[in-house]
Amino acid sequence: MKVLISLPGSISQEPAQEECFIAGYESEGGSWTGTVEVYQFTTLAQSLAYARTNGFNIFIRPTHEANFPQTLSLSREYYKSGITMFMPAGNNNYQ
Secondary structure, three states: OEEEEEEOOOHHHOOOHHHHHHHHHHOOOOOOOOEEEEEEOOOHHHHHHHHHHOOOOEEEOOOOOOOHHHHHHHHHHHHOOOOEEEOOOOOOOOO
């Protein structure tokens, strides 16, 4: 399994994304044997295109998208090509 975590902001703002994903996966008793890649992309379309081109199965991007109809349309399009998209709500900004 290949997971792409796409960050709309700087990777330095979310430094533990890979470790957090693996810890969450393994918290249910599984053993993670796949790959997780974290990249910064400007747009959702860019990051989904990268995911499809590089054979990712799961795509994760925080909910910073202002254009929900476009997001829904893109998620449906890429789901048909085998990519499941998750958009977790909330953020890690505790300031």
